Amino acid sequence: MAENTKKVWLITGSSTGFGRSLTETVLKHGDRVVATARKPEQLSDLVTHYPETVKPVQLDVTKPQEVRNAVNAALDAFGRIDVLVNNAGYGALGAIEEFSDEVIRQQFETNVFGALDVMRVVLPVMRKQRHGHIINVSSVAGFVSFVGTGIYCGTKFALEGISEALAQEVAPLGIKVTIIEPGAFRTDFNGRSLVTPDTLIDDYASTSGEFLQWIHNMNGKQPGDPDKAALAIMQAVTSNHPPLRLVLGADAVNAIDAKLKSVKEELDTWKSVACDTTFDGVEVGAIGGEAKSLLNITTPK
Numbered sequence: 001m002a003e004n005t006k007k008v009w010l011i012t013g014s015s016t017g018f019g020r021s022l023t024e025t026v027l028k029h030g031d032r033v034v035a036t037a038r039k040p041e042q043l044s045d046l047v048t049h050y051p052e053t054v055k056p057v058q059l060d061v062t063k064p065q066e067v068r069n070a071v072n073a074a075l076d077a078f079g080r081i082d083v084l085v086n087n088a089g090y091g092a093l094g095a096i097e098e099f100s101d102e103v104i105r106q107q108f109e110t111n112v113f114g115a116l117d118v119m120r121v122v123l124p125v126m127r128k129q130r131h132g133h134i135i136n137v138s139s140v141a142g143f144v145s146f147v148g149t150g151i152y153c154g155t156k157f158a159l160e161g162i163s164e165a166l167a168q169e170v171a172p173l174g175i176k177v178t179i180i181e182p183g184a185f186r187t188d189f190n191g192r193s194l195v196t197p198d199t200l201i202d203d204y205a206s207t208s209g210e211f212l213q214w215i216h217n218m219n220g221k222q223p224g225d226p227d228k229a230a231l232a233i234m235q236a237v238t239s240n241h242p243p244l245r246l247v248l249g250a251d252a253v254n255a256i257d258a259k260l261k262s263v264k265e266e267l268d269t270w271k272s273v274a275c276d277t278t279f280d281g282v283e284v285g286a287i288g289g290e291a292k293s294l295l296n297i298t299t300p301k
């Protein structure tokens, strides 16, 4: 493959799970990767196998200086960034009331503000290039919220809102945005990466408590294969028409399908009440008006 047809990727959270699988898949494909991790020594085997095409860089996404260093290291090593994968993240799972303010804020620092900072530092590079693809790893929990996931879902819903707007802002500049929505995949997510409340409240035992038990029991038995997820992400990145949302796993597809149906049913049931709140005589289109609007997301060809 000619040097200039090989993509340059910057991936956050390359140590384990999706980030690790994707980094390996991309390297096997012959592309170049700035693989980042809080402990870059975890990437040393990749450097042994791919000394020319992988650049390991230390990156904790909550540390602004490390974000800037990582982007500069990518430009120094490979001269451009074609694909940014905001993958670093974890789940704080438990009932909303059970968490301390500190744990909640830390969850948003990593999953939202960290990803946002990386995006905002990479965007000037991609705007100058007039091309690029930002992949934001959200979750089925970025579209459907359920007991025991309120704080985590808050972060992933935020990431989805940001991504959906960004897709429309940067499409005219040649930059694509794809949101990844995995279901349950066999990574370290349910194990070492899981953060649960220090103190559980009995009143939530039959709701959030049962969900947490399910999360623990599921550890190591999740149906999703992260290597197959990596191939699906590659497929989206190499597609001429990448999706805005890529759902991964039949469990996620089923949950999202059920939510879409229930939202539609409720919208239809309450439509007349909703529409009757307009000033008399005022004609209304979709929100966003004449501006390139919510329902009109175009991706560059």
Ligand SMILES: NC(=O)c1ccc[n+]([C@@H]2O[C@H](COP(=O)([O-])OP(=O)(O)OC[C@H]3O[C@@H](n4cnc5c(N)ncnc54)[C@H](OP(=O)(O)O)[C@@H]3O)[C@@H](O)[C@H]2O)c1
Residues within 6 Å of the ligand: 012, 013, 014, 015, 016, 017, 018, 019, 037, 038, 039, 059, 060, 061, 062, 087, 088, 089, 090, 091, 110, 114, 137, 138, 139, 140, 181, 182, 183, 184, 185, 186, 187, 188, 189, 190, 192, 193, 222
């Ligand atoms: N597995 C699932 O079922 C599932 C489903 C939906 C979405 N997701 C999402 O997938 C993404 C990856 O998780 P995973 O499932 O692959 O779990 P994982 O194996 O636990 O990997 C999490 C990765 O995020 C990194 N990370 C956490 N906080 C970080 C920070 N402040 N700065 C930089 N890196 C940080 C971890 O680094 P360390 O090695 O240093 O801890 C690790 O590389 C997350 O965004 C998660 O929300 C996972």
